[in-house]
Amino acid sequence: MELLVASAIGAMTAGGVYLLLRLRTFPVILGLALLSYAVNVFIFSSGRLAIDMSPILSKYGDASYTDPLPQALVLTAIVISFGMTAVLVMVSLGAFLEADTDSIDIDPSETDKDATK
Amino acid sequence: MNTTSNVLILIALLPFIGALVPGLMIRAGRNACASFTAVPTAIALVLLLTFAPAVMDGQVIQAEVNWLPQLGLSASFFLDGLGLLFGCMILGVGLLITLYARFYLSGEDPVGQFYTYLLLFQGAMLGIVLSDNILLLLVFWELTSLSSFLLIGYWKHLPEGRQGARMALTVTGAGGLAMIGGMLILGNIAGSYNLTDILQAGDAIRASEWYLPALILILLGAFTKSAQFPFHFWLPHAMAAPTPVSAYLHSATMVKAGVFLMARMWPVLSGTDAWFYIVATIGLITMVLGALIALFKDDLKALLAFSTVSHLGLLTMLLGFGTEAAAVAAVFHIINHLTFKAALFMTAGIIDHETHTRDIKRLGGLRHLMPITFFIGTVAALSMAGIPLFNGFLSKEMMLEEASHTYWAGSAYAVPVLATIGALLSVAYSFRFISHVFFGPVRDDYPSKPHDPPFGLWASPALLVILVILIGVMPFLAEGFVTAAASAVTGADLHPHLKIWHGVTPALFMSIIAVAGGAALLAMYAPLDRAWINAPRPEAKAIFDRLIAAIVGVAQRITSATHNGSISRYLAIFTTASVVLGAIAFMGAGLSAPTRGMLPVPAVIAVGWVMLVVATISVVTMHHHRFRALVLIGIIGLTISAGFVYMSAPDLALTQISVETVTIMLLLLALHFLPKETPKESPFGLKIRDGIIALAAGAGVGGLAFAFMQRDISTISSYHVENSYEGGGGTNVVNVILVDFRGYDTYGEIIVLGIAGLLIYALMHALLEGPAARRLRNADYSQDRSKDRHPLMMVVVTRVLMPIALVVGLYIFLRGHNQPGGGFVAGLVVAIALLMQYMASGFAWTQDRQRIEYHTLIGFGVIIAGVTGAGAWVFGVPFLTSSYTYVHLPPIEEFELATAMLFDLGVFLTVLGAVMLMLYSLSRIARFAGSTVNVDPMDYDPGSHAEDTPEAR
Known part of the structure; x- marks a missing residue:
């Protein structure tokens, strides 16, 4: 089980990083989404894996529970990463509509022009 | 000995509080602004003077407020003789300058701004002299650099003003940086950042191997501030400031900050060879060089500026001597220099104001035209020259006396001879000020017809000149201040006697030589001036400008070499660096044996x-x-949600599913x-x-996770599990x-989400x-448009679903504290229900029925959460402490009403508002891009089928 989770994290990280290094905005956003999945699961897994041990206190006697803290952190991380993705989408949309290209790199020949202005 | 009084803090704060007023009253006129500047200054001065008897008695007044005790930083103040002397100077001259500036500045200048800057500066300066903590002192020190930048550049339309301000800021700011280093070293050696402790640790500091670096760094700060050679060049350029600023900052206060610091640190740093040779030598050079340049300056203010440089050199030299008598002379000269130099600057300002020129070569003969100004200027200049019966004479005699028996590297003559030359030059330029401005024939080509100014303008310098004469004739009047300050500087109990006649001493002969030589020098002024003009000499400003240009050039080359605008390159470098650093850290330590076994893998998980x-x-x-990629991302997200369900994280699963939905919609x-395809443009090598x-990144992160999951560590989580029910009142x-x-x-996070x-x-x-709007208008999106944008089935289903979804949201919200759910999930569920209405029934139709703005929701959410948290204060417990009670409402299971639930309501509202606002904004763009607007819940695209359906609008 641990091996599967770790390898999934690794796969998502690799995919995320690869997409992050592409030259257009949309793949970069997808890459960030993949990377945030990977990071969320990674933080979640730092509480160690547990099955049928939800951190909901039982009324009926003693039970063991999984680590609730990483879950709380990941919960807010999921929501925040949505917010950041949304901002990024809006910025890239704006950039595309203003500049008519969704390339993330600045063309060096154009910056030289700006500098000499 | 020590008394605690919080009034001291009030004194330090008063100028800053006062600074708010003139800036706000900018339209109320000069009188109002000046009055509201004078009031806080006067109050502070009176309060300070109430301490004077105690301080002169040898007491030290202290006050302390803890600020960041972990960093050794506290807002602590103390007042001893030196602080009292400087405090009175700062506030007293501040009052005079306020009056003078009222009449000096014209109605067209933004006077409110000026007084605000002036009070800011005054507060910073007062802070320096009252600080007991050297870190606090540094804060005030930098603040004087900043506020003097504003004051020097006050006339923003003058390029010299802007350049002078920049130069002053660069030089003093750089010195301040060096001083931070020196102070930190000092604090480290002494083990405390409190001045009172450091002053006790003099022996340990002088013995430390870090003494020399600390000394040099601190002196760099002091020398740049006090315009000592070779940093003296900024002061004359700062003369582009309005004259009240020059009189205040560049004669009385700011440039004395360096001298003050050397005096303050005197018991700790002085008494070594390094101190003597650095400080006394630099002071001596500055004194002679400044006096020499001053003699040949034609601009009145430039002459006074270089003369100030020279006198600051004199003070530095005296402190450098390291003897108690020299310290007494330095303290006395600080007072005397203040009185005559501020008066002279104001005189120069009056002359400039009335004749519209400061060029000595265009002046002369003013004694009949401006008799009052003539009297004031002459008395002050005679004092500067060191003529008996004026106060300048007394301290200059004491200086010469000290110089006469100081050996420099074994030579008995070097210091006395150079000091006499300095005094001689000083006499020469003082006499020149008098004779070339006031004496000589009356001219008929003044740019403006000169006459004496109104009383308001000459009152301040007149008062100073009265002090010049009073102290000059009756020096014992100043004895109290000098005794208290000199004792504070040296740390010894001194009882100096200030008197006019010291008997026939070497100093007397040196004085006579100086006066006679100075007069002789002035007699030969014309040929000397021609020779000076023809002589080659380095232009400090040009060197400074070239230096700055070179530094900027280097910075630009480095920037353009590393930042070429390619974000993917930065990201590649960043990722590689993270992976490599992680790998190095991982290799550095061994890996212990796994302590946990692996869980079994059921088929469905596989x-x-x-x-x-x-x-x-x-x-x-x-x-x-x-x-296609987007669909696949959705699959990944949903699989992860399922994984969360399996691995005991129901809350995460709920959140992940709902976030996944809104993300994909977005x-x-x-x-x-956006373009629907990404062009294939990466070369093969780049892909590899x-x-x-x-x-590498994937392997690293995956491997780390795997290693992590197989080992146990102790965590703080058990605390949360144990206290959740008792402390927080919830089982989830x-x-x-x-x-x-x-x-x-969480509070911070909902704020971020709202932002x-x-x-x-x-x-x-x-x-x-912007231009995007035009592009949107012109683009043709009709190809993407569905023929049936608002299908009947979907409209009906979402309409029915809406109340159900709201109830589900409420249910999830209410049970959240005990069962999976809560504000985050409930907010997302309700947001999705609303979004479905947008999708099914159309933007405009839904928008028509929206009663509350989403901004308002965000605002209320944050406010409710914040007020709930702050409510805990009412009960005397820390922010966000919750309390709760249980409620059993039949059909619903028992739930608990906690203040935490109110907080969760804030979370709910913020999440709902933020998510809706985001998607609403994107829909606005869609609407702008030419999507037609429907008013009915269902419609056909009017572009295609309008003619077929008679009832369609």
């Missing part, structure tokens, strides 16, 4: 894993088809405007490189952590007003 990995690989290989909306980086530990244990984090929503809204608005 299938999920295969789905996830295949989807991830497919996203990467198929990312050129953007829609990306779909955005993709509507990125592939290697990605695989995750939710209790969110709204209670770590409520502060993100508002940011998107603002971006949308900016976009719709």
Whole structure:
């Protein structure tokens, strides 16, 4: 089980990083989404894996529970990463509509022009 | 000996409080601004003087407020003789300058701003002299640099003003940076950042191997501030400031800050060879050089500026001597220099104001035209020359006396001879000031007809001149101040006797030589001046400008070499660096044996894993088809949610599913405007490189996670589990952590989310007003448009679903504290229900029925959460402490009413508002891009079928 989770994290990280290094905005956003999945699961897994041990206190006697803290952190991380993705989408949309290209790199020949202005 | 009084803090704060007023009253006129500047200054001065008897008695007044005790930083103040002397100077001259500036500045200048800057500066300066903590002192020190920058550049329209301000800021600011280093070393050696402790640790500091670096760094700060050679060049350029500023900053206060610091640190740093040779030598050079240049300056203010440089050199030299008598002379000369130099600057200002020129070569003969100014200027200049019966004479005699028996590197003559030359030059330029400005024939080509100014303008210098004469004739009047200050400087109990006649001493002969020589020098002024003009000499400003240009050039070369505008390159470097650093850290320590066994893998989980990995690989290989990639991302997200369910994280699963839904909606909306395909433009080599980086990162993170999951560590989590019910009143530990244990984090996060929503809204608005709007209008999106945009089935189903969804949201919200759910999830569920209305029934139809703005929701959410947290204060407990009670409402299971629930309500509202605002903003763009608007819940596209349906509008 641990091996599967770790390898999934690794796969998502690799995919995320690869997409992050592409030259257009949309793949970069997808890459960030993949990377945030990977990071969320990674933080979640730092509480160690547990099955049928939800951190909901039982009324009926003693039970063991999984680590609730990483879950709380990941919960807010999921929501925040949505917010950041949304901002990024809006910025890239704006950039595309203003500049008519969704390339993330600045063309060096154009910056030289700006500098000499 | 020590008395505590919080009035001291009030004194230090008064100028800053006062600084708010004139800036706000900018339209009330000069009189109002000046009055409101004078009031806080006068109060502070009176309060300070109430301490004077105690301080002169040898007491030290202290006050302390803890600020950051962990860093050794506290807002502590103390007042001893030296502080009293400087405090009185700063506030007293401040009052005079306030009056003078009222009449000097014209009605067209922004007077309110001027007085605000002036009070800011005054507060900073007062802070320096009252600080007991050297870190606090540094804060005030930098503040004087900044506020003097504002004052020097006050006439923003003058390029000299701006350049002079920049130069002053660069030089004094750089010195201040050096001084921070020196002070930190000093604090480290002494083990405390409190001046009172450091002053006790003199022996330890002088014995430390770090003494010399600390000394040099601190002196760099002091020398740049006090315009000592070779940093003297900024002071004359700062003369572009209005004259009241020059009189205040550049004669009385700011340039004395360096001298003050050397005096303050005197018991700790002085008494070594390094101190003597650095400080006394630099002071001596500055004194002679400044006097020499001053003699040949034609601009009145430049002459006075270099004369100030020279006198600051004199003070530095005296402190450098390191003897108690020299310290007494220095303290006395600080007072005397203040009185005559401020009066002279104001005189120069009056002459400039009345004749419209400061060029000595265009002046002369003013004694009959401006008799009052003539009297004031002459008395002050005679004092500067060191003529008996004026106060300048007394301290200059004491200086010469000290110089006469100081040996420099074994030579008995070097210091006395140079000191006499300095005095001689000083006499020469003082006499020149008198004779070339006031004496000589009356001219008929003044730029403006000169006459004496109104009383308000000459009152301040007149008062100073009265002091010059009083101290000059009756020096014992100043004895109290000098005794207290000199004792504070030296740390010894001194009882100096200030008197006019010291008998026939070497100093007397040196004085006579100086006066006679100075007069002789002036007699030969014309040929000397021609020779000076023809002589080659380095121009400090040109050197400074070249130096700055060179530094800027280097910075630009480095920047342009490393930042070429390619973000993917930065990201590649960043990722590689992280992976390499992580690998190095990982290699550095061994890995202990695993302590946990692995859990078994049921078949369904294995299938999920295969789905996830295949989807991830497919996203990467198929990312050129953007829609397909988006669908695959959705699969990954849902698989992860399922994984959370299986692995005991029901809250996460709920959140992940709902966030996944809104994320995909958002990306779909955005993709509507973006190209649907990503061009294949990466060269093969780049793909290989990125592939290697990605695989390395993936292997690293995956391996780390694997290693991590197999080992146990002790965590703080058990605390949360144990206290969740008793402390937080909930059985869902995750939710209790969110709204209670770590409520502060959550509070910050909902604020961030709210800001993100508002940011998107603002971006949308900016976009719709720029060139993007035109492009959107002209683009043709009709190909993407569905023929049946609002299908009947969907409208009906979402309409029915709406109340159900709201109830589900309420249910999830209420049970959140005890069962999976809570404000985050409830907010997302309700947001999705609303979004479905937008999708099914159309933007305009839904918008018509929206009663509350989403901004308002965000605002209320944050406010409710904040007020709930602050409510805890009412009960005397820390922010966000919750309390609770249980309620049993039949059909629903028992639930608990806690203040945490109110907090969760804030979370709910903020999440709802932010998510809706984000998607609403994107929809606005869609609407702008020519989507037609419907008013009915269902419609046909009027573009295609309008003629077929008679009832369609």
